[in-house]
Amino acid sequence: MESKNKNVPAKLHIRKGDTVKVISGNAKGETGVIKTVLIEKSRATVEGVNLITKHVKPNAQNPQGSIEKREGAIHISNLMVIDPKTGEATRTGRKANDKGKLQRFSKKSGDFL
Template sequence: MRMRIKKGDLVEVISGKDKGKRGKVLRVLPKEDKVIVEGVNMVKRHQRPIPQLREGGIIEREAPIYACKVMVVCPACDKRTRVGYRFTEDGKKVRYCKKCGEIIDKD
């Protein structure tokens, strides 16, 4: 299935323990249909020390979350929205907000 979420998008969690939280997409995992969102689905990992590289201890980091559990937040209307595709005048395919019609892609 095609992912409508890209790295750098602002998304909002729509279900689960982190419902309502917003964050930036750090990584997209299309084969698993998951995304990693900044500050969402935090898990604790026990890390062994490597003498020359890092200290050991318990670190907290983001874990992947299913892409169906997040929605893109439109930068123009600041609401979570479904994403559509259309072509611009110069023939470039861009994503747009289904609520307000503004283009989501910056480039």
């Protein structure tokens, strides 16, 4: 199965709700839970990681305007899933479970994610 855009992988190794570790960049070593995955851009936002400053224009609800801290998107190649059994970053693979359905598994412990 191949995606239409050559820069986007057909299947991602992460998904919303996974606990991940940042393996490179300014936020290296930090961990958090994935809030959103931007499939077209191969990026994800991780809770509490890669905070950026965003200036918000004044509007009816907020007449003053403000400066907010938000999570910035991180490229998925810089993220590794944390194995729930060992608590360490691990690579993932896909294999059939008991019912024959493909499911992600941890390469370190062999457990399904």
